[in-house]
Amino acid sequence: MTTIRFNKPFNVLCQFSPQEGKETLADFIKIKDVYAAGRLDKDSEGLLLLTDNGKLQHRIAHPNHKLEKTYWVQVDGDITDEALKQLESGVTLKDGKTKPAKAQRMDEPQSLWERxxxxxxxxxxxxxxxDLRIKEGKNRQVRRMTAAVGFPTLRLIRYAIGDVTLDGLKLGEYQKVGEQILKQFS
Structure with a gap:
């Protein structure tokens, strides 16, 4: 079984099939038969897990498994305590109310690359x-949540999926994930 973690750059499509004029995963990852476990929109950056194991892919990606995902979010404006409380209690979106999240202010990450x-x-x-932590994955959920509380997202970076983080990965780089780390997903 092969599972990798990848630091996806901004404007890269989360697919291997070519699309004219667009960068895709194939421009960075040279391992055959691995597929993304979940999505990361082209205008989002950060951690993406890929695997050749269908069961593991489902376990990581499917919201029924309630795997926590951590995002570093830069928002427009100085976020208020009230907005953080709203995010933590759940935000009503067009497709329903989000589950409660963990939300707290943070300093700009020191390890951040230029976008x-x-x-x-x-x-x-x-x-x-x-620092926003959610256990579901509605389409463009983080962006819609921050906009709903009055602070639109300017930059969105997925930092972690469960205990797997971006730590030590440069932008556009990938690395195999050890079996020990994968035990959390079983």
């Missing part, structure tokens, strides 16, 4: 960072 293109900068409007 290309950079996030827009506006001198008169501050940004803030939060």
């Amino acid at each position: 290309n293109p950079p996030v827009r900068f506006r001198a008169n409007i501050p940004t803030s960072w939060l």
Whole structure:
């Protein structure tokens, strides 16, 4: 069984099949027959797990297994305590209310790489960072949650899936995951 962790850059499609003018996983990952366990939108960055084991792929990706995913989120504005409480109690979206999340302010991550293109900068409007942990995976959920509480997402980085993190992975780099780490998904 092969399972890898990959630090997906901004604007890379989460697929191996080519699409004219777009970068895909095939531009970075040279291991055959591995598939993404879950999605990460092209405008999101960070941790993606890929495996050649269908059962493991399902276990990681399916929301019924309630695997915690940690996101580092840069939002427009100085996020308030009230907005954090709303995120923690669940936010009502068009497709229903989200499950309670863990949300807290954080400093900008020191290990952060430059994004290309950079996030827009506006001198008169501050940004803030939060650590957001969810156990479900609605389409574009984190972005919709922060917008619903009045703080649109500017940059979204998935930092962890369960106990597997981005630590030590450079942008666009992948690495095999050891069997010991995979035991958490069984």
